[in-house]
Amino acid sequence: MIRLLLTILALVLALPGAAQDGVPPAPYANVQLADPAQEAQAHALMLTLRCLKCQSQSIADSDAPMAGDMRSLVRERIAAGEDPEAIRAWLVERYGDYVSYQPRVTSLTWPLYAIPLLLLLGVAVVLRRRLRRGGDA
Amino acid sequence: MSDQKPTSRWTLWLPLALFLGFVALVLFGLYRPADREVASTMIGKPLPEFTLRAAAPDRPGLTRADLADGQPRLLNIFASWCVPCAVEAPQLAALKAEGIDIAGVAIRDRPEDVAAFLARHGNPFSRIGADDRSIVQLGIGSSGVPETFVIDGKGTIRYQHIGEIRPEHIALLREKLKEATQ
Numbered sequence: 410m411i412r413l414l415l416t417i418l419a420l421v422l423a424l425p426g427a428a429q430d431g432v433p434p435a436p437y438a439n440v441q442l443a444d445p446a447q448e449a450q451a452h453a454l455m456l457t458l459r460c461l462k463c464q465s466q467s468i469a470d471s472d473a474p475m476a477g478d479m480r481s482l483v484r485e486r487i488a489a490g491e492d493p494e495a496i497r498a499w500l501v502e503r504y505g506d507y508v509s510y511q512p513r514v515t516s517l518t519w520p521l522y523a524i525p526l527l528l529l530l531g532v533a534v535v536l537r538r539r540l541r542r543g544g545d546a
Numbered sequence: 547m548s549d550q551k552p553t554s555r556w557t558l559w560l561p562l563a564l565f566l567g568f569v570a571l572v573l574f575g576l577y578r579p580a581d582r583e584v585a586s587t588m589i590g591k592p593l594p595e596f597t598l599r600a601a602a603p604d605r606p607g608l609t610r611a612d613l614a615d616g617q618p619r620l621l622n623i624f625a626s627w628c629v630p631c632a633v634e635a636p637q638l639a640a641l642k643a644e645g646i647d648i649a650g651v652a653i654r655d656r657p658e659d660v661a662a663f664l665a666r667h668g669n670p671f672s673r674i675g676a677d678d679r680s681i682v683q684l685g686i687g688s689s690g691v692p693e694t695f696v697i698d699g700k701g702t703i704r705y706q707h708i709g710e711i712r713p714e715h716i717a718l719l720r721e722k723l724k725e726a727t728q
Contacts (some may be wrong), residue, residue, distance in 0.1 A: 432654040435679040461584050461689035475653055475689075478680035503687035506586045 437484035438477030444488075451484045454493040457510045458483070458500065467510060551708065583708045586687030586695075593701045594685040598675025601652035601659045608649055608675030614701030618726035619647035620719065622671070623683060623696040625655050626663035628691040628709035635667035637711040642670040646723060650674040652684055653691055698726035 442448040452469060458479065460471035468476040468483070479500075486496050500508045506515070514522060593610050600607040613621065622638060624631040642648055650671035652660050660674065677683055686695065686703060696705035696719065705722040707715060 431656050431659065432678055464582060464584075475680055475683075478654075479684065481679060482681075482684060500684075501587075503586065503588055503684065504584055504689065507584055 421493060428441055432474075434474070434477045437480030437481040437488075439480075440484075442484050442488055447487050448484075450493055451480075451487040454487070455480055455483055458497070459508050461504065461508065569693070575581075584689040585707045585708065586689075586703070588703050589706060591703060593697065593703060594682070596675075596682050596685065598651065598677055598682065601655060601674040601676035602657060602664060602669075602671075605669070605671055605674045605689040608651065608673045610701060612673055613649060613697050614699070616700045617647060617698040618696065618704075618723050619649055620723070621649050621651065621697050623651050623653060623688050623691055623693045623695070625653045625676075625691045626657070626659040628653075631692045632663070632667050634692055634694075634710040634712070635670075637713060637716055638670040639668050640716060641711075641719065644720070646720075647672050649697075651677050651678060653677050653683055696722045696726050 442451060455469035456467050456469045460466045460473055460476040460479070461466045461521075462473035463471045464476050466476070468479045483496055487493065497509055497511070506513060512518065568667065593613055595610050597609045598607050613619065620641065638648060648670050649658075650673065652674055655676060655678075656678075660676075664671075675682070688695070690704070690708070692710055694707040694711060695703055696707075698704050704726045705719075707719060
């Protein structure tokens with residue numbers, strides 16, 4: 410049922426995309442690589458790259474023409490033997506971290522990782538005190 | 547329990563204060579207008595190498611070397627299927643009338659569509675390259691049409707304008723071009 414709904418949604422979303430231009434899609438926009446291992450690598454990378462047109466979708470999910478061009482770019486570079494992380498870095502160099510869905514620890518994002526650890530540490534300290542006190546009583 | 551220190555008054559209110567803080571944060575995020583523009587991080591960096599075929603019959607194609615000939619210019623990313631690109635046509639015409647050179651890149655466009663678009667809205671471009679697979683667009687960190695880049699004489703990207711050029715943007719573009727001359 411969900412699959413059906415998603416298909417209908419995808420078709421509705423694809424209509425404006427399909428109407429945008431009359432140029433055939435890039436060679437590997439909707440065509441898988443012949444080597445299954447390479448295709449798996451490319452697909453894994455595409456799932457973690459943001460479509461710049463429909464920003465809450467990955468380029469693997471999006472039907473925007475630009476996402477198709479990005480898929481083709483990813484597949485062609487993987488086929489040429491490039492490392493997936495090098496392709497991600499190439500895109501991040503051009504669009505910033507926003508293009509990647511894969512979280513990174515940077516000078517801006519480190520509190521996201523540090524705060525939960527500090528909270529857990531605080532909880533552990535409090536619990537230890539309480540349990541000790543309970544043991545004494 | 548009687549030997550336990552009574553909790554001081556302010557710590558009682560701390561969870562509520564934290565909760566209200568979160569509510570304020572969420573409301574702020576909800577009501578602040580979202581900025582959906584993805585700015586290029588290629589400002590100050592050189593253009594990538596590229597060679598594009600001519601997108602229209604009466605203008606030559608575009609290569610990187612054309613944009614690094616010592617003269618600063620505008621690089622306009624457009625498409626015939628893009629509605630805001632028609633909106634900025636008068637502004638591009640005005641810039642061209644001032645003697646500013648404008649190179650165009652047509653994204654995913656057919657020659658006959660580009661020709662029809664230019665016949666209808668005017669042709670301010672000295673050269674137009676056809677970027678059928680968004681290669682140049684992805685290479686310079688552009689995420690849509692229209693976008694306009696200021697390129698200096700060495701082929702370095704100096705400024706990015708996202709969206710259509712409206713009359714109030716002309717002065718800023720002129721200023722950025724002047725800066726690119728230095």
